Amino acid sequence: MFCDEVLDAVERIAAGEETPDRRAADHLATCRQCAAALADARAIDVLLRARPAPRVPAQFTSRTMARVRGDRWRRERVLDAGFNLALGLILFGLASVVWMLLNGSGLASVGDDAVAVFRTAGVALARRVAPALPLYAGAALLLGGALAFWWWAERDAAA
Amino acid sequence: MEAGHERELVERCRRGDETAFQALVERYKDLVFALIARTVLDRSRAEDLAQDVFLRVHRGLPYFRGEARLSTWIYRIVANVCLQERSRPAVSIRQTPLDSPGAQVASASIDRRFAELELRDRVEKAIARLPARARLLIAAHYLEGVRYEELADALALPLGTVKTQLFRAKQQLRRILETELS
Ligand SMILES: [Zn+2]
Numbered sequence: 569m570f571c572d573e574v575l576d577a578v579e580r581i582a583a584g585e586e587t588p589d590r591r592a593a594d595h596l597a598t599c600r601q602c603a604a605a606l607a608d609a610r611a612i613d614v615l616l617r618a619r620p621a622p623r624v625p626a627q628f629t630s631r632t633m634a635r636v637r638g639d640r641w642r643r644e645r646v647l648d649a650g651f652n653l654a655l656g657l658i659l660f661g662l663a664s665v666v667w668m669l670l671n672g673s674g675l676a677s678v679g680d681d682a683v684a685v686f687r688t689a690g691v692a693l694a695r696r697v698a699p700a701l702p703l704y705a706g707a708a709l710l711l712g713g714a715l716a717f718w719w720w721a722e723r724d725a726a727a
Numbered sequence: 728m729e730a731g732h733e734r735e736l737v738e739r740c741r742r743g744d745e746t747a748f749q750a751l752v753e754r755y756k757d758l759v760f761a762l763i764a765r766t767v768l769d770r771s772r773a774e775d776l777a778q779d780v781f782l783r784v785h786r787g788l789p790y791f792r793g794e795a796r797l798s799t800w801i802y803r804i805v806a807n808v809c810l811q812e813r814s815r816p817a818v819s820i821r822q823t824p825l826d827s828p829g830a831q832v833a834s835a836s837i838d839r840r841f842a843e844l845e846l847r848d849r850v851e852k853a854i855a856r857l858p859a860r861a862r863l864l865i866a867a868h869y870l871e872g873v874r875y876e877e878l879a880d881a882l883a884l885p886l887g888t889v890k891t892q893l894f895r896a897k898q899q900l901r902r903i904l905e906t907e908l909s
Contacts, residue, residue, distance in 0.1 A: 576898075578898070578901075579894040579897040579898050579901070580894055583894075583897075585890070605901065605905075608901050608904065608905060609897065609901055612850065612897065612900060612901055612904065613897075615846065615847060615850050616850070616865065616869045616897075617869060618847075619765075619847075619850075619869060621757070621761045621870060622760060622761050622764035622765060622770075622773070624756050624757055624760040624761075624777075625760075625774055628756055628760065628774065628777070628778075629749060629752050629753055629756060631774075631778065632752050632756075632777075632778045632781050632782075633745070633748075633749055633752065635778050635781075635782060636748065636781065636782060636785050637745075639782055639785070639786070640785070643786075
């Protein structure tokens, strides 16, 4: 059936991608069905060309950028959490290794003695420092206040 | 966009330059949105999906090696987003009989303007009945700025296949319209 062949090529002919040969051109001139299909294909092509392009909503860019920022922030948090977890695991592993070495070499008892020495020294230090505590607190407050003021002034200057 | 300028923009985006990424969004938003809005059946999803495309671009930029053009890579993401979007039930086409039975798409008209609007509406509804890939091909082909070659690259298909699929899509569209109008 020659109609089938022509009907199959109608879209290419309408788009100008194919020129009908002599036989197809003669057929198109005499066959009502194929001629109508070609006319339809041409009309559809014109309509598709004239289809108005959908308009991007206002604020599209700012809304997209907000989503991009949110996404980046979330991913950075996940990354941070992963990093902290890895670091924690490494430290735990190292501590375990040190503990096992100490246990294995009999150094653990020496470790216990060391802990006792540090504890006594700590208590003695706390007793000696206690009377001067208000003085230290005052100095720390002054320093903290000065730093806060400096930060506030810097921030104002930057803005 | 020139290749050099494009590479520089991509490089700046990869370094985390937000202004550069905003420029990229500005550059491609019209085409990305138009492609999606013409391909997905639920228009209200178009903005969300277009934003998804740019999110994927942002996440993927560190791995974009520049073997393909930036635009081709973006079209590929658009195609994935459109084709992954669950297809919704086809829009029902209004069965309005024409004045004269068997009249042609191009010629049925008393009031030309009205007929044209009605015809446009019918074409949109007929397009909605096409498969997603056919809708995407028609959308891309008739939007300025998308070439056959880029479309073929984006869909990872040979050029000839893309052309054949496009003509098949238009043939399907014509048949839907003819069946409905006869
Ligand atoms: Zn024929």
